[in-house]
Amino acid sequence: MNEQIIFIDGNYVKKSEALISVYDRGLLFGDGVFEGIRAYNGNVFLLEEHIKRLFNSAKSLMIDIPYNFDECINIILQTLLKNKLHTAYIRIILSRGVGDGYNLSPFLCPKPSFMVMAESFEAFPKEYYKSGIEAVTVPTRRTKNDSLSPQIKSLNYLNNIQAKTEALIAGAQDGIILNDEGYVVEATTQNIFIVKEDRLLTPYCSLGALEGITRNFVMRLASNKGIKVEEHLITRHDLYIADEVFMTGTAAEMIAVVKIDGRVIGQGEPGLLTVKLYENFLENVEKEGVFFL
Numbered sequence: 001m002n003e004q005i006i007f008i009d010g011n012y013v014k015k016s017e018a019l020i021s022v023y024d025r026g027l028l029f030g031d032g033v034f035e036g037i038r039a040y041n042g043n044v045f046l047l048e049e050h051i052k053r054l055f056n057s058a059k060s061l062m063i064d065i066p067y068n069f070d071e072c073i074n075i076i077l078q079t080l081l082k083n084k085l086h087t088a089y090i091r092i093i094l095s096r097g098v099g100d101g102y103n104l105s106p107f108l109c110p111k112p113s114f115m116v117m118a119e120s121f122e123a124f125p126k127e128y129y130k131s132g133i134e135a136v137t138v139p140t141r142r143t144k145n146d147s148l149s150p151q152i153k154s155l156n157y158l159n160n161i162q163a164k165t166e167a168l169i170a171g172a173q174d175g176i177i178l179n180d181e182g183y184v185v186e187a188t189t190q191n192i193f194i195v196k197e198d199r200l201l202t203p204y205c206s207l208g209a210l211e212g213i214t215r216n217f218v219m220r221l222a223s224n225k226g227i228k229v230e231e232h233l234i235t236r237h238d239l240y241i242a243d244e245v246f247m248t249g250t251a252a253e254m255i256a257v258v259k260i261d262g263r264v265i266g267q268g269e270p271g272l273l274t275v276k277l278y279e280n281f282l283e284n285v286e287k288e289g290v291f292f293l
Contacts (some may be wrong), residue, residue: 005082007075009066010083022115026095026283028102029195030156032113033057036250037090039080039118040285042293043099044090047073049213050250054092057152062106063096066114077117077292086293089121090252093150105196122253123189124173129278133173134260136189137236138166141176142185142208150185150208164188174247176239177259180262190247190255191215194238195273201232215289216246221280227273244271246278254278 006018025031035054051072058065067075074092093115100108124133138160145269149153159177167175167188176192177185186209188190193202200222205211219229239245245257245265254277256270270278 001013004117004119005079007079007114009113009115009289012078020115021098023098023101024095025097025106026093026113026155027108029104030154030158030267031106032093032095033153033156034092034154035092035153037076037088037092037210038250038253038285039085039088039292040091042086042253043286043291044076044080045181045285045289045291046213046217047076047290050092050176053151053153053213057098057190058094060152061096061154063094063112065094065270066112069293072206073085074288075114075116076118077290082293085118085120087120088118091117093117093155102237121251123153123249123253125257128173129255130270132256134259134269135174135176135257136170136172136261137178137184137239138170138175140162140166140175140177142179144180145206145208150205150210153210158181160188174257177208178236182232182235183207184236186248187247190252191292192245192251192257193218194234194242195243195244195271198228198239198241198275200227200229201234201238202229203234204206204231207233212248212250214250214253217284218248218254218277218281221284222277225277225280238264239265242266246270246274247272248277254281255283 004015008018012185035050035059095113097109097112143159163175174187192214240263256274
C-alpha cells in the first residue's frame with residue numbers, strides 16, 4: 001500500500017515526511033483554523049462553501065492564507081489525485097506558523113503554515129446509521145460567543161473534546177452541548193435537529209452553534225421537499241419529547257439519535273423523515289461541489 005501524500009507548505013510529501021516545528025503556534029497555542037470536507041466519487045462536496053468559511057475564519061483571526069481561493073481548490077484536488085482517492089475525508093489546517101518562541105504576539109509570525117490531508121474516515125461505524133446512536137447532554141457548556149465566535153473553526157477544540165469525553169464516559173456515542181442559559185446548541189462535532197409535528201427545528205447559531213455547511217444543505221433539501229424548517233430555541237425537554245432527532249456534519253453526514261439522557265426518542269429507531277432526508281442527502285452529494293474526475 002502506498003504511503004499517504006500530504007500537502008504541506010508548498011510541497012507534496014509522504015506522511016512520514018510531513019513535519020512541522022515544535023514551535024508552530026498551532027501546536028503551542030491552538031492558534032489556527034481548519035476545515036473538514038468530503039469527496040464523493042470524484043466530487044468534492046460543497047468545496048467552495050468550505051473554502052469561503054476557511055477564509056472567513058482566517059480573516060477573523062488575522063491569519064493570512066498563503067494561497068488564493070483558486071489555488072486552495074487546486075491544492076485540494078491535487079492532494080486527492082496524488083492519493084488516488086475518489087471518496088475521502090479532507091482536512092485543511094492553517095496555522096499562524098512559527099513565531100518568537102512563547103511570545104503570544106501574533107505579529108511575530110512571518111509565515112503561516114498550510115496543510116491538506118486526504119484519507120478514508122468515518123465518524124461513526126456504519127451500523128449506527130441503521131440503528132441510530134445514543135447521546136447525553138454533557139456538563140461542559142459552550143464557550144460564550146463574546147469570548148470566541150462559534151463561526152471560527154479554531155484549532156483549539158478543547159470545549160468539544162471535553163464534551164466528547166463526558167459522553168463516552170457516560171456510555172453514549174456523542175454529547176449534546178448546552179449554552180450557559182441551558183439551551184441546546186449542538187453536538188460535539190455536529191449540528192442537531194429535532195422533528196416535531198411535521199416541523200424541522202434546529203438551534204439558532206447565535207446560541208453558540210457553528211453554521212454548519214451540511215446543516216444548511218439539509219435545511220435546503222427539507223425546504224425543497226415542502227417541510228417547514230425553523231431555527232428555534234430548543235431545551236432538553238424539547239429533545240426528550242421530539243418525534244425524531246438527528247445530527248448533521250461533514251464527517252457524520254446525517255445520523256439519527258434514538259436515545260437521549262436515557263429517554264427513548266420516538267419509536268427508538270431512525271424516524272421516517274430522518275431516513276428520507278438521509279436518502280435524499282446521499283442522492284445529492286455527487287451533484288453539488290467541484291468535480292475532479
